[in-house]
Amino acid sequence: MPVEAALRAARVRYGPLEALHGVDLAFPSAAVTVLLGRNGAGRTSALHALAGVVPLSGGRATWRGRDIGGLSVHQRVRRGLALVPAERGVFGSLTVAENLGLGGPGRDEVLELFPELTALLNRRAGTLSGGQQQLVAVGRALVAEPTLLLLDEPERGLAPAVAARLHAHLLAGATGGRTVVISAQSLPPTLAGAAVVHVLHRGEVVFSGEPGEMTIRPTAPT
Template identity: 90%
Template sequence: MPVEAALRAARVRYGPLEALHGVDLAFPSAALTVLLGRNGAGRTSALHALAGVVPLSGGQALWRGRDIGGLSVHHRVRRGLALVPAERGVFGSLTVAENLSLGGPGPGEALELFPELTALLDRRAGSLSGGQQQLVAVGRALAARPTLLLLDEPERGLAPAVAARLHARLLADAAAGRTVVLAAQSLPRTLAGAAVVHVLHRGEVVFSGEPGEPFPGRFAVTR
């Protein structure tokens, strides 16, 4: 399976603390990869290292075989990368419509996926609930049509039916050629069609394989 992006012997430090201890992670092209782990496991650090939000203190971040360690966040975005953080993923002073228009020609595509946002288009994004803000952030990222989409717990604050709808869309996008990496604390049944699962624990990779393979029980499939 071709690899779209990867971390090789990647280390991330925050002052004296090391969050990633030389991890190797591969994310296949045109597929959905789930990055599992509890809080503090290193999931967010891995996504941020790929996106350029945090620098690597060792190792490499690769995209299509090229070391992108020297590329800024801005240049990675221009090349087709989008990151949806776990929180604070919207421009709070802008309306929902303005936020969604930043990703593409308008809010239409996001509203098709998340009709819940239709009545909120004129609201300032900063006044929305956490779940509503998450819908705006994901909708804007999808509207930008990135080739590499990174999402950090996008289900946070979402109703199960809405999360399932999002998962179905992400799997469809991957089947159509987009590379998707999604971080979660456990594997939802609605993502059982993912191509690869990586499990992180305390900054190290403890499992890499397919969703159907047995992996550490505390990260098992949830409803």
């Protein structure tokens, strides 16, 4: 399976604390990859390292075979990467319509996916509930039509039916050529169609494989 992006022997430090201990993570092209682990496992650090939000203290981040360590966040975004953080992924002083307009021309498609946003277009994003802000953040990323989409716990604050709708859209987008990486604490049934699951525990990779293999292997050591 071709690899779109990867972290190789990647290390991330926050002061004296090391969040990633030389991990190897490969994200296949045109597929959905799920990063699993408890809070503090290193999932967010892995996404942020790939997006350029945090620097690597060791190892490499690659995208389409190229070392992207020298590229800024904005340069990676211009090349087609989008990151949806777990929190504060919207511009609170702007309206929902303005937030969606920042991404690109695909607003109508996002409103079809999330009709819940239609009545909120003139509301300032900062006045919305956490779940509504999450829809705006995900929608803004989708409007940009990224080739590499990173989502950190995108289901946070969403109703199960809405989360399932999002997962179906992401799986369909992957078959259309988009590479998606999703961080989650546990694997939802609606992401059983993901190509690869990586499980992180205390900054190390403890499992990599297909979702079906999760039934016969532990998700993390106790």
